[in-house]
Amino acid sequence: MNKTSAFLTDATICIGCKACEVACKEWNEVPEDGLLWTGFSYDNTQALGASTWRHVMFLEQPATAGPQQVDMENPFRWIFLSDVCKHCVHSGCLEGCPTGAIVRTDVGSVLVQKDICNGCGYCVVSCPFGVVDKRHDDGRAFKCTFCYDRQSAGMMPACAKTCPTQSIKFGEREDLRAEGIARVQELKARGYADAQLYNPEETSVGGTHAMFVILGKPDAYNLPPAPEVPTVYLKSAWTSALLAAMVVIAVVCAAFLF
Amino acid sequence: MPGLGTTYGRGGATTAPSDVVNSDVVLIMGSNMAENHPVGFQWVMEAKEKHGTHIIHVDPRFSRTSAVANTWVSLRAGSDILFLGGLINYVLQNNLDFREYVLHYTNASVIIPEGFKDAEELDGLFSGWDPATKQYDNTTWLYQGVKQDESSSDRHDNSQSGGHSQHGVDSSVDLSTYEQDLTLQHPRCVWQLMKRHFARYTPDMVARYCGVTKDAFLNVAKIYTSASGPDKTGAICYALGWTQHSSGVQMIRCAAMLQLLLGNMGRPGGGILALRGHASIQGSTDIPTLFDSLPGYISMPKFGYSSVDLASFIKANKPKTGFWNNIDKYIVSMLKAFYGEHATAENDYGFNWLPRLTGDHSHQAYFLDMMDGKMDGLFVMGQNPAVAAPNSGLERRALGKLKWLVVREMVETETATFWRDSPEVTSGELKMADIQTEVFLLPAAGHVEKDGTFTNTQRLLQWREKAIDPPGDARSENWFIYHIWERVVEKAKADPRPRNQGLLALQMNYTITGPRREPEAPEILQEINGYTTADRKLLKTFGELTADGSTTCGCWIYTGVYPEAGRNRANERDPKDEYGHGWGWAWPADRRVLYNRASAKPDGTPWSERKKLVWWDEAEKKWTGKDVPDFTATKPPTYVPPPGAEGDAALAGDKPYILHADGMGWLWVPVGLNDGPLPTHYEPLESPIANPMYAGQQANPVGLRRTRPGNEYATSPDTRFPYVLTTYRLTEHHTAGGMSRTLSHLAELQPEIFCEISMELADELKIEHGEWVTLVTARGAIEAHALSTSRMKPLTIDGKRVHQIGVPFHWGYNGLVKGDIGNDLIAISEEPNVRIMETKGLLCNLLVGRRSTNVERLKEYHSIAEGKTA
Numbered sequence A: 001m002n003k004t005s006a007f008l009t010d011a012t013i014c015i016g017c018k019a020c021e022v023a024c025k026e027w028n029e030v031p032e033d034g035l036l037w038t039g040f041s042y043d044n045t046q047a048l049g050a051s052t053w054r055h056v057m058f059l060e061q062p063a064t065a066g067p068q069q070v071d072m073e074n075p076f077r078w079i080f081l082s083d084v085c086k087h088c089v090h091s092g093c094l095e096g097c098p099t100g101a102i103v104r105t106d107v108g109s110v111l112v113q114k115d116i117c118n119g120c121g122y123c124v125v126s127c128p129f130g131v132v133d134k135r136h137d138d139g140r141a142f143k144c145t146f147c148y149d150r151q152s153a154g155m156m157p158a159c160a161k162t163c164p165t166q167s168i169k170f171g172e173r174e175d176l177r178a179e180g181i182a183r184v185q186e187l188k189a190r191g192y193a194d195a196q197l198y199n200p201e202e203t204s205v206g207g208t209h210a211m212f213v214i215l216g217k218p219d220a221y222n223l224p225p226a227p228e229v230p231t232v233y234l235k236s237a238w239t240s241a242l243l244a245a246m247v248v249i250a251v252v253c254a255a256f257l258f
Numbered sequence B: 001m002p003g004l005g006t007t008y009g010r011g012g013a014t015t016a017p018s019d020v021v022n023s024d025v026v027l028i029m030g031s032n033m034a035e036n037h038p039v040g041f042q043w044v045m046e047a048k049e050k051h052g053t054h055i056i057h058v059d060p061r062f063s064r065t066s067a068v069a070n071t072w073v074s075l076r077a078g079s080d081i082l083f084l085g086g087l088i089n090y091v092l093q094n095n096l097d098f099r100e101y102v103l104h105y106t107n108a109s110v111i112i113p114e115g116f117k118d119a120e121e122l123d124g125l126f127s128g129w130d131p132a133t134k135q136y137d138n139t140t141w142l143y144q145g146v147k148q149d150e151s152s153s154d155r156h157d158n159s160q161s162g163g164h165s166q167h168g169v170d171s172s173v174d175l176s177t178y179e180q181d182l183t184l185q186h187p188r189c190v191w192q193l194m195k196r197h198f199a200r201y202t203p204d205m206v207a208r209y210c211g212v213t214k215d216a217f218l219n220v221a222k223i224y225t226s227a228s229g230p231d232k233t234g235a236i237c238y239a240l241g242w243t244q245h246s247s248g249v250q251m252i253r254c255a256a257m258l259q260l261l262l263g264n265m266g267r268p269g270g271g272i273l274a275l276r277g278h279a280s281i282q283g284s285t286d287i288p289t290l291f292d293s294l295p296g297y298i299s300m301p302k303f304g305y306s307s308v309d310l311a312s313f314i315k316a317n318k319p320k321t322g323f324w325n326n327i328d329k330y331i332v333s334m335l336k337a338f339y340g341e342h343a344t345a346e347n348d349y350g351f352n353w354l355p356r357l358t359g360d361h362s363h364q365a366y367f368l369d370m371m372d373g374k375m376d377g378l379f380v381m382g383q384n385p386a387v388a389a390p391n392s393g394l395e396r397r398a399l400g401k402l403k404w405l406v407v408r409e410m411v412e413t414e415t416a417t418f419w420r421d422s423p424e425v426t427s428g429e430l431k432m433a434d435i436q437t438e439v440f441l442l443p444a445a446g447h448v449e450k451d452g453t454f455t456n457t458q459r460l461l462q463w464r465e466k467a468i469d470p471p472g473d474a475r476s477e478n479w480f481i482y483h484i485w486e487r488v489v490e491k492a493k494a495d496p497r498p499r500n501q502g503l504l505a506l507q508m509n510y511t512i513t514g515p516r517r518e519p520e521a522p523e524i525l526q527e528i529n530g531y532t533t534a535d536r537k538l539l540k541t542f543g544e545l546t547a548d549g550s551t552t553c554g555c556w557i558y559t560g561v562y563p564e565a566g567r568n569r570a571n572e573r574d575p576k577d578e579y580g581h582g583w584g585w586a587w588p589a590d591r592r593v594l595y596n597r598a599s600a601k602p603d604g605t606p607w608s609e610r611k612k613l614v615w616w617d618e619a620e621k622k623w624t625g626k627d628v629p630d631f632t633a634t635k636p637p638t639y640v641p642p643p644g645a646e647g648d649a650a651l652a653g654d655k656p657y658i659l660h661a662d663g664m665g666w667l668w669v670p671v672g673l674n675d676g677p678l679p680t681h682y683e684p685l686e687s688p689i690a691n692p693m694y695a696g697q698q699a700n701p702v703g704l705r706r707t708r709p710g711n712e713y714a715t716s717p718d719t720r721f722p723y724v725l726t727t728y729r730l731t732e733h734h735t736a737g738g739m740s741r742t743l744s745h746l747a748e749l750q751p752e753i754f755c756e757i758s759m760e761l762a763d764e765l766k767i768e769h770g771e772w773v774t775l776v777t778a779r780g781a782i783e784a785h786a787l788s789t790s791r792m793k794p795l796t797i798d799g800k801r802v803h804q805i806g807v808p809f810h811w812g813y814n815g816l817v818k819g820d821i822g823n824d825l826i827a828i829s830e831e832p833n834v835r836i837m838e839t840k841g842l843l844c845n846l847l848v849g850r851r852s853t854n855v856e857r858l859k860e861y862h863s864i865a866e867g868k869t870a
Helices: A019-028 A092-096 A122-126 A148-152 A158-162 A173-189 A230-257 B002-008 B017-022 B041-051 B064-068 B080-093 B099-105 B190-197 B203-210 B214-225 B248-261 B310-317 B323-342 B348-353 B363-371 B392-399 B477-493 B498-505 B521-529 B759-764 B857-869
Strands: A005-010 A054-061 A077-084 A102-104 A110-112 A168-172 A195-198 A210-215 B025-029 B054-058 B071-073 B234-238 B272-274 B377-381 B404-409 B438-443 B452-456 B460-464 B614-617 B622-625 B723-728 B754-758 B772-776 B781-789 B795-797 B800-802 B804-808 B842-848
Touching: A005 A077, A005 A173, A019 A054, A019 A158, A077 A210, A077 B064, A092 A102, A092 A110, A092 A122, A092 A230, A158 A168, A168 A173, A173 A195, A173 A210, B002 B248, B017 B041, B017 B234, B025 B041, B025 B080, B025 B214, B041 B054, B041 B064, B054 B064, B054 B214, B071 B214, B080 B190, B080 B203, B080 B214, B080 B248, B099 B248, B203 B214, B234 B248, B248 B272, B310 B323, B310 B348, B323 B348, B323 B498, B348 B498, B363 B392, B477 B498, B754 B759, B759 B781, B772 B857, B781 B857, B842 B857
Parallel strands: A005 A210, B025 B054, B025 B234, B054 B071, B234 B272, B377 B404, B404 B438, B723 B804, B754 B781
Antiparallel strands: A005 A168, A054 A077, A102 A110, A195 A210, B452 B460, B614 B622, B723 B842, B754 B804, B772 B781, B772 B842, B795 B800
């Protein structure tokens, strides 16, 4: 496999400053995505979408493990994680795109070419992570470009560049994968028994170019534990369709026969 | 600033945020560093993750800083001195101090005369209290044996000063003539006085009144005090969570004392980081926007005998010993920068053209004067008092009493439109037609649209180049000040009255370039750096300054930033070592860690290999090391001053605190503070409990309440206002919001005002998460969404449940996102040393539902609250 780039976003280093969200919007000229106060902790961004390509989550939850000393009656922790398009190794949106607007780039990322997209929306339903979205006033689909323009010029993506604590790391995928595994081991040694690397390699997605170091279960971060590329269902879907068609044909024929 | 200034000699942060990677423990208190200093916080994260540094956060709220700290401990807002006093007592009782450091580098052994009485003896007042003036005479706080010159008659009058230039200098006493007991056994030595003073600050007391568990406190005490001794260091980070209290300076004093006791000053990974809230706040005190200070922390002259002429001013401000002995050189060179060839020996270098302080002209005081119709006009630059100021409702009403108001801004702030959009106008309380203020809104350039420097937390000057021209008529500050000077001088020429002489003498000899006639910013920095008056040869150090007018220097602490033509050190970007020498330039003299002589033993050798920084090189006969020595480079550690020596020569080779007349770090502050030589606990101006320490003194006795209609206070406690209120900022917004609420990609991150309450309080008051509630104080009422969260911990104080409510203050009536103004709740009050308001611990009530728009709503709310509790 070619050397390809990736993000490793580490929830245990993130300070929830949202500089990644802002840098992304500034560099990519992403428009406003609603001025609504949600009450979900400090998260007013809510979810990734056509006009939100980095999204910092704020999870207030009982601490299930770890050495942090918190002067409260019940164990408590506040976790931040900057979510982003996963740039899947086997990408649902790319496979679902009928126009060829979505392509795999030379750096391994998945890019929506906005001058080709016709807004059919197949990618939106094909993404197992709910990342791709259509901009309602425009009709076309948008998502993280992995700052392909910056990468092409030898620069790192805006979000990673601006992250003050290096919670967002950018680099070669295999290196970051190894770094993620080592980081999880280190965290476990420090008492974070529930640390894990999110990089669903065992599923049809085949791993991602955006990996995450998290504490606790992926579900809490809106990360599906077992994401699948919709095309894996093609065989069974076509088989079912074929069977159904045969049954219909058989029934029709039978109507003439009997 | 006087908290650090009086303890160590300078008011600035003593080290850089990047130095915390050398710390073994970092205590963050009075600061939400991760949220308000996220860029500097990268070093804290690096220390924690890569070096195993233990991060402790003590704060009323579990914030984003707490989330990533190793240890978080809750605190009742305003009980900080109890907590810190508890830590000091823990050190003293368990002999956990770094004794060799304390003996040689602090005034622990100095004896205080018999006349001194502690606040513990006088129920909350130190000796020297004058009930008539409500001020202290500090005569009994002086060292035993000091010689006093009683001819300085206005020494004890603090009514005119703000204390921003306070670094513990008093020329009328010779502090080098102290008596000491190096065994620390003398009952009146500072050590023993401290021990008795803090004896009641026990872990039980802390647990009972601070809202922490005893175990949690002892855990913090154990961990933090472990960062001490030859091989270990700890750093303390604070910000406005300490300064904005009625005893804020004394909170900082506690931390400063703790660092001296643990021997954590002047050493790698030690120090105190006074975190500055935004770009160039440090710079705006170095070259001040403060009413009571001149560039380089020279006091503004007061009206009176001590400032009748230059000689009197110098006499009153020039101590016999220590670095401030050079003040005559600094002020004469500064006057040469102000007045050029008009400043001559014959006219005292124009000293009498400087204005005199005739009273309290702090922000708080002049807004009250404005309210009383005593002011005609106001320039507002880089500030948005209609939102950002304490009791902003009162300040908005005061703006309406002006004849004219000039607002220089990048956006149309609430201050510029108070006459049209303020809640007072929209509710009908004030009529637009009745506001006669003529408002001028002038467009200002943004920071990328002009050249200049920032001076940030670590005293670091960093030059930035203009990236683009400002749009339209927007102009830089340099342009604005220069051109207004040019026009005003032109007018004054036609009116040669004596009052205009100073104005006519003022010099602005800068090259004016370009079609916009912009003054050359590098020339301004050169003038600040200083040069020889005759041939404009740039100066390399403040040691070259003279008192005879042959040197010109705008700000003596900045000398060296522009040491030669073509070399702007603030613009250098080539870091050569871990302390960042080569990247920018730090005052003074590019010293990155202040008082770094203390990183070596008295004999000049490093305390340990692990913590070596600066040491004496016997072969080269000079101080050397990883940082520029904050010490006379060739003064050997064995140096003993000859009798009668003055200035720096009067300080021995083992006295690292060279700005102080005795060269020592001050556990005890004999001169320079208005509210006591030792910190002692008073409750905030509004508190849910009676002061557990002193029945006779509820709050800081010297603090000013400025009580008047519209600026009233709750009683302590007050059944109408049962909850503790604390205000703060969020990462997502910039102070009063002018630079963040106007940009969609920032505004959408925190679009509406909310208040943070505990789950328990939400249950108790049947408040639905997210619904509107109204917060009421004695001054104002605002509405906000209720954000109920486990991050707000209900406290038990002396057996009573106390709830704290947090309110961010970023919103206003302009911009993409609007909301009520948190500062409408705050009182205009003045801490006795720096006259800052108390915003971090007040009392409020919480009512379900949106704020009424009735003009008389405040009265209604207060009576509802009374009825509810009656």
